[in-house]
Amino acid sequence: MRVRRSAIRPSPLFLGILGVAVAGGVLAAFGDVNTVLTTESDPLLIGGIVLLVLGGWGVSLCLHEFGHAIFAYRGGDREVALKGYLTLDPRRYTDPVLSLVLPLLLLAVGGIPLPGGAVWINHHALRSRRVESMVSLAGPFSNLALGALLIASVAFVPMAGGLAAGLSYLALLQVLAFVLNILPVPGLDGWGAIEPHLSHEARRFGAKARPWAPLILFALIIGIRPIGELFFTVSESVFTLIGGDEFLYQVGLSEFMFWR
Numbered sequence: 001m002r003v004r005r006s007a008i009r010p011s012p013l014f015l016g017i018l019g020v021a022v023a024g025g026v027l028a029a030f031g032d033v034n035t036v037l038t039t040e041s042d043p044l045l046i047g048g049i050v051l052l053v054l055g056g057w058g059v060s061l062c063l064h065e066f067g068h069a070i071f072a073y074r075g076g077d078r079e080v081a082l083k084g085y086l087t088l089d090p091r092r093y094t095d096p097v098l099s100l101v102l103p104l105l106l107l108a109v110g111g112i113p114l115p116g117g118a119v120w121i122n123h124h125a126l127r128s129r130r131v132e133s134m135v136s137l138a139g140p141f142s143n144l145a146l147g148a149l150l151i152a153s154v155a156f157v158p159m160a161g162g163l164a165a166g167l168s169y170l171a172l173l174q175v176l177a178f179v180l181n182i183l184p185v186p187g188l189d190g191w192g193a194i195e196p197h198l199s200h201e202a203r204r205f206g207a208k209a210r211p212w213a214p215l216i217l218f219a220l221i222i223g224i225r226p227i228g229e230l231f232f233t234v235s236e237s238v239f240t241l242i243g244g245d246e247f248l249y250q251v252g253l254s255e256f257m258f259w260r
Contacts, residue, residue, distance in 0.1 A: 024051025
């Protein structure tokens with residue numbers, strides 16, 4: 001099933017968020033990364049990395065939801081185009097605050113890559129259970145693909161150290177989002193991928209647990225140290241497995257969380 005070009009035209013808001021990320025990348029490229037190893041700080045570098053990471057995370061949230069929507073459209077749900085989900089406009093999501101504002105705020109304050117909001121999919125219109133699983137997996141795998149693309153750009157494209165650090169930290173956030181979303185927990189995409197193949201009783205349990213199960217998971221990751229360490233260890237392993245540079249992401253993290 002082909003998608004009309006007009007249906008997937010990026011919205012001005014998405015382009016604006018992308019513009020923030022690009023502007024941050026330019027500033028980071030001109031920042032002095034050598035100050036990371038001293039007690040001094042470079043406002044240009046810090047500001048550039050903050051804008052790059054926040055803008056880039058906003059872009060990735062839109063691409064994550066776009067992944068769900070485009071696979072749903074190709075799988076038989078034509079309503080996603082009518083709802084504007086293919087325009088990458090976060091205002092079209094079920095709750096723009098939960099979809100974009102809250103994830104950006106939590107990332108800025110605590111460095112937590114909280115998944116964004118949701119696009120409503122008409123599962124009855126999808127052609128098969130396999131398609132339903134693909135629709136769910138499209139979101140987290142879009143994060144993994146974007147992370148791999150950022151890592152490849154750092155590895156193969158000559159660039160300033162500040163820009164490389166910011167992109168590396170942004171890539172790590174994509175991997176964290178992938179690992180988190182792929183977990184088979186009700187309310188996350190990993191559960192959505194297996195749900196069509198489960199029994200009626202299991203799906204009913206998932207529907208009841210969906211509102212609170214992710215909150216419990218986040219509390220366990222943040223509040224119980226061994227669980228949090230396991231989550232970040234697995235994520236860092238995936239990050240290095242696809243070629244990520246741990247030193248560069250640590251530099252990007254330190255500049256993004258400059259007040260620590």
